[in-house]
Structure formats: C-alpha cells, structure tokens
Amino acid sequence: MKFLAIFAAASLTGVFPQIDHAPRYQFAGSDQLAFQITQGAPADVFAAASPKYPEQLYAQRLCSKPAVFATNTVVLIVPRANPAGIRSVYDLRRSGIKLVIGAKGVPIGDYTRKLLANLGLSDVLQNVVYGEADAGFVYRTDVKPVGAKVFRIGVPAAGQPTVQYEMCIPTTAKHPALAAAFMREVLSKRGRTTLRDAGFGLP
Amino acid sequence: MKAVFGLAAAVTLTFLVLPVLAIFLQVSPATLLHELGDPVARDALVVSVRTTLIAQALIVVFGTPTAYLLATRRFRGRNVVLTFVELPLVLPPAVAGIGLLAAFGRMGLLPAGVAFTQTAVVLAVTFVAAPFYVRTAIASFEGVDPQLVAAARTLGAGPWRVFGRVALPLAAGGLGAGLALSFARGLGEFGATIMFAGSLQRVTETLPLAIYAEFARSFDVALAIGALLVAFSFILLLVVKWLRFGWTSPFRFVPSTSA
Numbered sequence: 001m002k003f004l005a006i007f008a009a010a011s012l013t014g015v016f017p018q019i020d021h022a023p024r025y026q027f028a029g030s031d032q033l034a035f036q037i038t039q040g041a042p043a044d045v046f047a048a049a050s051p052k053y054p055e056q057l058y059a060q061r062l063c064s065k066p067a068v069f070a071t072n073t074v075v076l077i078v079p080r081a082n083p084a085g086i087r088s089v090y091d092l093r094r095s096g097i098k099l100v101i102g103a104k105g106v107p108i109g110d111y112t113r114k115l116l117a118n119l120g121l122s123d124v125l126q127n128v129v130y131g132e133a134d135a136g137f138v139y140r141t142d143v144k145p146v147g148a149k150v151f152r153i154g155v156p157a158a159g160q161p162t163v164q165y166e167m168c169i170p171t172t173a174k175h176p177a178l179a180a181a182f183m184r185e186v187l188s189k190r191g192r193t194t195l196r197d198a199g200f201g202l203p
Numbered sequence: 204m205k206a207v208f209g210l211a212a213a214v215t216l217t218f219l220v221l222p223v224l225a226i227f228l229q230v231s232p233a234t235l236l237h238e239l240g241d242p243v244a245r246d247a248l249v250v251s252v253r254t255t256l257i258a259q260a261l262i263v264v265f266g267t268p269t270a271y272l273l274a275t276r277r278f279r280g281r282n283v284v285l286t287f288v289e290l291p292l293v294l295p296p297a298v299a300g301i302g303l304l305a306a307f308g309r310m311g312l313l314p315a316g317v318a319f320t321q322t323a324v325v326l327a328v329t330f331v332a333a334p335f336y337v338r339t340a341i342a343s344f345e346g347v348d349p350q351l352v353a354a355a356r357t358l359g360a361g362p363w364r365v366f367g368r369v370a371l372p373l374a375a376g377g378l379g380a381g382l383a384l385s386f387a388r389g390l391g392e393f394g395a396t397i398m399f400a401g402s403l404q405r406v407t408e409t410l411p412l413a414i415y416a417e418f419a420r421s422f423d424v425a426l427a428i429g430a431l432l433v434a435f436s437f438i439l440l441l442v443v444k445w446l447r448f449g450w451t452s453p454f455r456f457v458p459s460t461s462a
Binding site for chain 1: 304308309310316318319320401402403404405406408416420
C-alpha cells in the first residue's frame with residue numbers, strides 16, 4: 001500500500017486530515033519541515049504557513065513551483081478571565097503585561113513581528129515572556145479548537161501582514177503523481193470549502 | 204531527627220509519585236484503554252516496538268563483545284574509552300540529536316541519507332540506550348570470579364568456550380538487567396529522535412513523540428500513551444531488580460539500586 005507523506009505547517013493540523021485522512025502527516029513548524037527536506041527527508045508534499053520556505057526550496061531546486069492555497073490572519077488572544085484587562089493591541093504597551101509570541105524563523109513568529117512593526121508597536125517585544133501569559137498572537141484558525149477558553153481580539157487591518165500558505169512537491173517525493181493528486185484535492189471545491197469552514201481565507 | 208527525615212522522605216515521595224499518579228487519575232481507566240485505540244497511538248506503538256527491538260538487537264550483538272573486552276583487558280587509555288562509552292548517559296539528548304545530524308545528515312561526515320527515516324530512529328535510540336547496557340555488562344563481566352575463568356582455561360577450555368560456558372552464564376543476570384534498562388531508556392527516547400528523525404506518523408513517530416504531537420490536540424490520547432509508557436517502565440524496572448537481586452522479602456536489607 002502506498003502512503004503519502006505530507007509535511008504540513010502546525011496550523012493545518014486540524015484541517016488537512018479533514019480534506020484527506022489517508023496520508024501520513026507530520027505537523028510542525030514550517031522552518032523545521034523545510035530543514036528536514038533539505039536533509040533528504042522523503043516528503044511527498046510540503047505545505048507551509050508562508051511562501052518563504054517553499055520558495056527557498058524551489059530556488060535550490062529541492063521542490064516544484066509552489067502554489068498558494070490558503071490565507072490566514074493574525075489575531076490577539078487573551079484568557080477568558082483576561083487578568084490584564086486587555087481590550088486592544090495597543091494595551092500591550094502597558095508595562096507588566098506578559099505576552100507570548102512565536103519564535104523568530106517560525107512563520108507565526110515572523111508574521112507577529114511584522115504586525116507589531118506595522119503598528120509601530122515593536123517595543124512591546126520587551127514584554128515577551130515564555131510561559132503562562134496575559135496575551136498572545138496566533139492565527140485566526142488556531143482559536144476555534146480552544147474557543148471556550150480564550151477571547152479573540154481583532155487587529156487593525158492596517159497592521160495585518162499578508163499570511164499566505166504555499167505548497168509544493170519536494171524532489172525527495174516518493175509518490176509525485178499521488179502528491180499532485182493531493183494538491184488538486186486541496187485546491188478543489190471541496191478542499192476550499194473545508195479550508196473556509198476552518199476559518200482560512202482563500203486566494 | 205526522625206521526624207525531620209520522615210518529613211523530607213514524605214515530600215520526596217509525594218513529589219515523585221504525584222505526576223505519575225496524575226496521569227491515571229485525570230481520566231478513567233476505560234477512557235485510557237479506549238484512547239489507546241486512536242490511530243495515532245496505535246501507529247506510534249508499532250513504530251516504537253519495531254525500532255526499539257532492532258536497536259536492542261544491535262546493542263546486544265555489538266555491545267556484549269565490547270563490554271567483555273573492556274571488562275577483561277587492561278590497557279593504556281582504558282578510562283578514556285570507558286568515559287566515551289558512558290558519555291551518552293549524561294549528554295543532553297539535544298546534543299545527541301545535533302551530533303547524529305552532523306555525523307549522518309546529508310551534509311554530515313558520513314552522508315548516509317538516513318536522517319528523518321525510520322533508520323534514524325533506530326540510530327538515535329541505539330546511541331542513547333547502548334551505554335545503559337554496555338556499562339552494566341562491563342560491571343557484570345568484571346564481577347565474574349577470575350579464578351573460575353582461570354580454572355576453565357587450565358582444564359583446557361578455549362577462549363570461545365570460556366566466554367560461552369563460564370563468563371556469559373555467570374554474567375547473565377546483570378546482562379539482562381542492563382538490557383531491561385537500555386530497553387526502557389530507548390522506549391522513552393525523545394530529544395535526539397525528534398531532531399534526527401522528525402515525527403512522521405507511522406514512520407518515525409514513536410510513543411513519546413506522539414505524546415508531544417497530541418498533547419495540545421487531544422490531551423486524553425496523550426495521557427493514554429503516557430499511562431502505557433508508565434506501565435512498561437514500571438514492569439521493566441521490576442524485572443531489573445529481580446534479575447539483579449532475585450525476589451526478596453520486603454524486610455530484608457538489599458542494595459536497592461537499579462543502575
């Protein structure tokens with residue numbers, strides 16, 4: 001029996017198995033997955049939360065031409081009890097706020113830094129902690145599974161970075177034809193509906 | 204003094220037991236069993252059993268002669284060699300992971316193209332678990348009475364026969380204990396594996412990696428896998444005690460270490 005090995009961004013953990021539950025999945029940070037592929041890991045499809053890593057692999061001739069298949073937005077979440085009383089992103093400037101964000105190099109970490117720079121809020125990076133926090137930046141689609149425990153706070157559209165998901169077929173793929181079929185499935189009407197229902201935007 | 208020491212012991216025991224107990228108290232045993240049927244848990248069990256068994260076979264086949272040599276020969280630099288054998292015991296697993304990548308990764312010293320494959324899991328497990336077996340095996344072979352070996356030789360037994368009929372049977376208990384310890388360590392391997400083999404379902408995702416993959420998505424599945432590993436480890440440690448010291452009455456004073 002042939003199994004596809006799909007390497008996908010962690011934010012796709014919920015939605016990809018809904019589109020196709022048959023493949024073997026590895027969900028992790030896009031940067032780590034890209035590293036594994038450069039090391040020869042046999043991935044059939046690489047689906048990343050940003051164009052950066054697929055385009056890098058493409059430039060190194062390590063994968064096919066990447067295709068955009070979804071978009072996302074970055075939101076601020078706070079625990080339901082909201083101990084710090086945060087109402088908007090600008091409240092993050094208050095001293096003593098504990099904020100968590102993604103690491104540098106991981107797409108969500110890079111998007112968050114961009115968003116804060118867009119809003120002139122880069123100095124709130126001083127409030128970043130590791131551990132239990134008052135607020136954190138995540139993808140809109142991450143909120144749904146934990147919706148009962150957190151409040152979502154929108155981010156001004158002007159600050160929103162462009163979050164695009166791209167996928168490609170690495171040259172290490174063992175089943176490139178099946179991989180292409182999987183990509184068609186994601187881009188199909190049913191795939192797009194599933195992505196939209198999970199809160200993703202469509203290109 | 205009795206009260207102070209008793210209190211310290213109570214704190215120590217509570218602290219060590221509580222996290223283990225919590226795994227079983229969070230959800231009912233029925234739920235634990237049910238969650239073990241989850242495809243992620245089942246796949247991880249298959250990967251773990253397979254890779255650990257292969258790793259243990261490698262460890263025994265290569266480790267036993269190595270341990271015998273190191274136990275019976277005295278040579279310059281022996282302590283340095285022993286230190287290298289023991290080093291993975293104290294190395295952070297992340298160091299093992301990056302070292303394995305530097306050695307066997309695509310840009311490594313021996314670019315074997317095994318990184319992020321099931322072979323990589325076997326190598327990672329072998330690297331971190333082997334010292335547990337080899338170290339114990341060296342001690343067991345050293346514990347064999349040299350007079351018995353000498354007697355066997357004077358009675359005309361060749362070196363193979365001495366090894367197979369005298370040293371090996373006398374050291375067997377210790378070798379078994381070492382094997383159980385290295386099995387337990389291999390089954391729990393996490394850090395080196397995730398760096399060198401990744402966490403691909405049904406290929407490189409072992410039980411500990413599955414806990415990590417599941418704990419944010421489905422806490423119950425993660426707990427169920429955790430419970431399984433606790434049970435495994437508990438049994439293995441009991442086996443170690445039995446192999447080394449035999450079943451003893453709880454009131455007899457016996458050395459109580461496993462390592």
